[in-house]
Amino acid sequence: MMKKGKVYLSIALLLVCLSLFGCSQETKKTVRVGEVTHSIFYAPQYVALSKGFFEEEGLDVELKTTWGGDKTMTSLLSDGIDVALVGSETSIYVQSQGADDPVVNFAQLTENDGTFLVAREKIENFSWEQLKGSTFLGQRKGGMPQMVGEYVLKQHNIDPKQDLELIQNIDFANVANAFASGTGDYVQLFEPTASIFEQEGKGHIVASFGSESGKVPYTSFMAKESYLTENEETMKKFTRALYKAQKWVDEHSAEEVAKEIAPQFEDTSLETIETVVDRYKSQDSYAKDPLLNKAEWNQLEEIMKEAGELPKNVDYTKLVNTKIAKKAMEE
Template identity: 30%
Template sequence: MAAAMGGRRRLIIYEPFRSIFYAPQFVALHGGDFAAEALDVEVVTASAGVTTTAALMDGHSEIALGGIMRSLDVADRGGPSLVHFAEVNSRNGFFLLTRQPRPHFTWTDLVGTTVIDFAEAPTPWQCLLTVLRKHGVDPGSVRMERTQPLSDALAAFRAGHGDFLQTGQPFTEALIADGTAHLAASMGEATGPVPFSSYMTTQRFLRDGRDVLLRFTRALYAAQRRMARAEAKEIADVIAPAFADIAPDIRQRAVARYLAQHTWARDPVIRRDGYDYLRRILLDGGFITRPHRYEDLIDTTIATQVMGRS
């Protein structure tokens, strides 16, 4: 009824990069959940010219997907509050790969080695710093390279550069499948539960676009509930149109690995304890300088209203 009352609505969603990590978005899109809420959703992948936060602030988009760290960064520099209202990822979605098999891997194995890190976002790197410190390893004892875009980083590792690589999916499965790399550690398991990615909007749209946000979050929650009951192949098949360039077996393995470590949120509420943990990671890593309040950057009223009526 709410969708019918609101009428059909076109919605452009900006994502930071295309990844199976963001499968709930594509389950909602290709599984019909957005359509059921009368939302015509177009997903746009951000570029160097237009980032997710810039798209929101400049009016190119009303909703964007990304890490809370992006809003923390804007706030830390004195910018406007970009509010996160629906959680997508409850775990870090990256993996630490090693060139040689390390069946008895420990974090001290990284001392004196070179890690090619993911350069497109700082949160994976910040989480790695936290995990190293937690295990008594001085991050300064590890050579971390964060200068290469993803394609160049993968090519460098394949060419023999570096001892470890931190990357996401489907690249983890592809590198393991062809024997280039071996899994050293799941950063999702090593970091622990954390609200890694969520949907954000401006204060203005939070106020004026509530009907759209409710419909959008209701669609996401429907996808989340379906994914919680689904097998990896079901999810991999639904999201296939968004990942046509990925082999079906690699896509399914990537989904299976994410399912096994509870990567995807079961509901859209962004909880305070997770926010506090993420904020501590970013403060300890020097990414932000001030402990911005949960209430200033997180809204739970949309998610709780949706869950209360589902």
Template identity: 30%
Template sequence: MFKTKPFLALLLLVIMSLVGGFVFMLNSKDRDKKETITLTIWEGEKSILHLPLYVALQEGYFKEQGINVKLVARSGNTGNNPYTDRITDLILTDPVECLYRKSINPGSPLIITTIASRDGTFLLGRKKEVFSWEKLNGKNIIAYPPETGPGLALDQKLRAENMAPMLDVNLYIRIPRDLRLSAFKSGSGSYIQLAGPEAVKAEQNGTGYISACLGEETRVFPSVLCAAWPETIDRHPGAVQGFVNAIYKAQLWMREEPELGARAVKNHFHNLDKKISNQLLEKYSKINMWQPGPWVDNATFNKIEQTMEVAGQLAVPVTYGYAVDNSFARRAAQIIKYIPKEEREKSWFRKIFD
């Protein structure tokens, strides 16, 4: 009888502790919900180059960081401009647009991380051949305008091969976007520069043959950057850090577990043929499109800035320290480490004894 009372007291204490812990956990969840910040992200249009963003959404990496993410796409309204209307907190952009905006407006967004590290376009030729860049000398290419990322990547590569755009190589850069492929089919141009899905599909349809991958040829070229308004950084530095952490985690996990990217493509690109997406993912993975290197280094930035200056695309020169804030990306690289799948799948009980 005397032993029963201490046992009951101990049992009651355990029950009270469990209830108290449960109540505390519920209150903590409520507090977390109140403190959760939603960041709006301009992505313009869906692109397979944005894949780390979709993987982070799919796998819950943003929620792990205590933030919500809302994607904003381009609408039919031509006045819908993220740089002038300030309709989002963060902007997915190419380096040309970002640097140009910074050159005309000092208060424009700062580059905080890299989403895709290579150019994603391909050169499609009319015949299957062993390609070399010298073959472009004197040829006509249906290319992207120089004020776009893909246009700058091609410009940069041609100059590296000692060919002057519009002098040694003729570039058709003003053909409307929806007429480019039709123009090539009708006989214009010896080559055409196409986005990844378009190029792979065109080759499968017999329109031409992929001659070169710009991302492989130009090496590091951050085709998709994420830029944040200075006010967003000032107001929500923790949320911005959480966003960059989630993107970096997605890049790390994608490198080790390619199935994550394939699943995200399936979930976000319903109209993309599986054969095309698989081939494209294989090509992009081969050139380290989403390499886990989230910051923009000084040398890469200067090369892009100098190419834009030569092409007359900057109102005034833009310096590295003026346009880039690498603090969030470098912090993410310090704190986010890949955990092997088998390690993650261990039960808490095994972890204790291991």
């Protein structure tokens, strides 16, 4: 009788375990993330995925590329995604249109510009002065790459409207192809395209916009205020996983980071990925924590103002939620 009782007890315990396992599976929270582009510039995000940091927090992160700030924001506002990874300037644009449900930045991923100035010809001793009189193939008007590009030019006493021919009517996805086809003397490119062009002899990297622009919340995770309010605990878990990844990237070599994120970039050689990661790490492009501070926000507004794209100054506390990042970092 005693033996039979033990068997029943074991079965009961097993059923309880299976029940608990089933419950844990059911309560796993899905977070749909839309990234503005797919780039090595976002290495910590891919590390958080590959190392299982999101899973450790009980999250199932569904990542898709939404290709462009306008499309990313449209997807967020229409509830096609829960979280957007995009330039912080987009939250200001939405606010300026009188949004009832503001888009709020809650975790920073990159803290300077990720583009490079690529020249068609090899230049041994480059100076920004050499851009005067040239044709410059820039990025989309109103986007962070273009605004930072113009800001840096002005810092070097170059008027982008008067001192050179500025082309900025080409779609983001086609800028590199336009340059490769012969348009422009200089072009502003993201990695790994800039390094690949250099390897193929299509262009030569002569300067970094990130090194010149100073700290700025170039790319941040953001969500509608209502979503953050209703899912604060989930977003804290999300940010905690991101912070783990940011620390991992900071503490490991470019080679180790490259190997970790390589599956995300199957068409790019491991050597190129490592080169790009090393370049971004050396200029502190990857934020070391998710906290977006006020000085960086002010720099963002200054850059937008210089470009003539700032509708109006927006209070830092209105569009930046620091509570989630601070809690995630403390824990």
